[in-house]
Amino acid sequence: MTVPAEPVPPIHATTRRPLPTFRGTPPFPEAARTALADPQLRANLRRATTTIRDKRSRVVAEREDWEQLRLAGAAIKDEVLRDLPALLERLERAVVAAGGVVHWARDAADANAIVIEVARAHGTTEVVKVKSMTTQEIELNEALAIEGIDVWETDLAEMIVQLGHDLPSHILVPAIHRNRTEIRDIFRDEMGKVGRPAPADLTDDPKQLAEAARRHLREKFLRARVAVSGGNFAVAETGTIAVVESEGNGRMCLTLPDVLITVLGIEKLVPTWRDLEVFLQLLPRSATAERMNPYTSMWTGVTPGDGPQEFHLVLLDNGRTDVLSDQVGRQALRCIRCSACLNVCPVYERTGGRAYGSPYPGPIGAILTPQLRGIAHHPVDKQTASLPFASSLCGACFDACPVRIDIPEVLVHLRAQVVEHAARSHRIPTPEAGSMAAAGWVLQTARRLGRAERLASLGGRVVGRRGAIGRLPAPGWAGAWLRRRDLRTPARESFRAWWRRTGGRDDAR
Amino acid sequence: MRIALFITCFNDALFPDVGQAVVRVLRRLGHEVEFPAAQTCCGQMHFNSGYRDACIPLVDGFTAAFAGYDAIVTPSPSCAAMVRHHHATLAASDAATRAHPDLQDRVAAVTPRVYELTEFLVDVLGLTDVGASFPHTVAFHRTCHSVRLLGIGDRPERLLAAVDGLTLSPVPRADQCCGFGGTFAVKNADTSIAMGDDKVADILSTGAEVLTAADTSCLMHIGGLLSRSGSPMRVMHLAEILAGPGPEARR
Ligand code: SF4
DSSP states (O other): OOOOOOSSOOBOTTTOOBOOOSTTOOOHHHHHHHHHTOHHHHHHHHHHHHHHHHHHHHHHHTOTTHHHHHHHHHHHHHHHHHTHHHHHHHHHHHHHHTTOEEEEESSHHHHHHHHHHHHHHTTOSEEEEOOOHHHHHTTHHHHHHHTTOEEEEOSHHHHHHHHTTOOOOSSSOTTTTOOHHHHHHHHHHHHHHHSSOOOTTOOSOHHHHHHHHHHHHHHHHHHOSEEEEOOSEEETTTTEEEEEESSSHHHHHHHSSSEEEEEEEGGGEESSHHHHHHHHHHHHHHHTSOSSOSEEEEEESOBTTBSOSEEEEEEEOTTHHHHHTOTTGGGGGGOOOOOHHHHHOHHHHHHOSGGGSSSSOHHHHHHHHHHHTTTTTSOOOHHHHHGGGSOOOOOHHHHHOTTOOOHHHHHHHHHHHHHHHHHHHOSSOOHHHHHHHHHHHHTTSHHHHHHHHHHHHHHHHHHOBTTEEOSOOOOHHHHHHHTTOOEEOOOSSOHHHHHHHHTTOOTTO | OOEEEOOOHHHHHHOHHHHHHHHHHHHHTTOOEEOOTTOOOOSHHHHHHTOHHHHHHHHHHHHHHHTTOSEEEESOHHHHHHHHHHHHHHHHHHHTTTSSTTHHHHHHHHGGGEEEHHHIIIIISOOSOOSOBOOSEEEEEOOHIIIIISOOTTHHHHHHHTSBTOEEOOOTTTTSOOSOTTTHHHHTHHHHHHHHHHHHHHHHTTTOSEEEESOHHHHHHHHHHHHHTTOOOEEEEHHHHHTSSOGGGOO
């Protein structure tokens, strides 16, 4: 996932507005500050994440075999990653045998070019789109806009984001940062500019909002000749693609147009139909806290006289084989994009998704984005390098993940890669590396540590009062701590000094 | 049973009272505690910040300092978790270079003997009542590493429930991280503080007089926010409560 410079922002053909972009997002601490300062956003996020968290724990607790399911899910995905080349070829053979066309895309540019070519071949100026993370990763909408092709997002939340000239902030509920009133305003102001307008007396009643969306989208479904989708799973043995959703809008895109193009990350495979059973149990409970999702669409190539008569499958690498080569990091490729890790993440709850500067937010974004951008192989930009540090390592994500991705383990692993790149590219150590080296030296022997403790204690007594350091303008980490938190001064007598003096006997001191 | 106290570098320098409390509790229960003077640090800060190489000498030092003890007891769940989950992998990564001979064997010998304080009291000594009394309302913060990494479960609550006169006041949203997170607290200070503010509000909503936890690092963060806001709530490590006036103070 390379991020080339983009001189002219892509323009939406109908609205003539530039498409919003994650490019230029500042490093996480700074991007987070903007989000933290927005009380409406914080309230929306807190309400939404708390509700889904509670629901998820309830439906997960219903299953006594949840842990076995997680283990099975992780094992199947590991098997896929081990046998990926053979399974991909098997998938290709099956899709071709069923009348589909398979394309191989090394990167985003390849994949976008393939989609553009197919769309052009049908002379279309618009496509309808099923909600898909992969096409966001490759910035397909932007690439199509440059070619003058409009993309209509048909997932309700994606449509809210698109109509609001906004960026997604959640994998599953990309408009999670919006409340009902904001959505009503967006519908009222924007729908008319791109199609059927919302009723003038629209309220923020969910039923009314859904009805307005339904009517607005219906027009687009009936008109569109080309649809683009991602896929949740691809069954290698039969060539079947599966899309799992709640609204049925995906089903409309997958059945009405003449041509269907599916862009699929190469890690999305499962070997056999039987394996799907595991994931169709894990995914809905983890994602929407439902026992079963309302719509599961599956198709195998083309079926004469039924549904799209031309099917293209674009198999996308875009950094995935690099991720695969990292023994610790590769577990991120097990991800089934359920967003459970986002919903339970205390950092995500405060900052929202856009602070992560990529369509993949939250804990999974913090480990996936840097890897797709090649962190294992070369130094990355500051924003990317800040992502593995955007976590308190509380571990809630690992507990929630249906395929047992040890996200804290990968975060720490990627932090080490950031540190190694910095060490290699700076001849003089960074201030942080310097202090870490100094601390490492002090901690190597008890004598050095004892001496440092005596010094620190003296220093603490100079700046502190009654055992605490309060508001104090200080540089760097000390300043960051003291801005809102008092700091305990080092003790007058360290534990080791006390022990040496008393042999551990002087309880009263 | 030869018991060693692993005080941790953090408590050694900042919270020596916690170490003294551990000694007092164990001694009151009839156990002698030794303090191996060569001990320094488990390497957690370096490890979690990405400075893996700096950890290996610390792992080496740790195994040397604590060799030969039956139990190594520490009042820090997150340091106990660091030892239990990462010392072996770090030693394995060092094996190829042979910089520290036999490190893997030494780690394998020492690691299983490392216990967090509440694990040691409940699992090894088989106790929940340590004979303390503490007539106050207490809010207990479940630190993430103690619950998720170490899996100490409700051991601290069971120990607290058995303290004479103590009333536990449950904290809402108890499974939420306080936002400390080691260097996260300074590298992402704004987010850390936002998390801490919410935690402080939940803790204050209990109306408790005292806040306690099994780890001082989180308490330093929450306590720093409380102290800056002028709150009268007292912050104590669990060991300090368990070391509270002994049986003689009991009615
Ligand atoms: S990392 Fe796990 S919890 Fe997060 S989205 Fe992927 S599968 Fe879901």
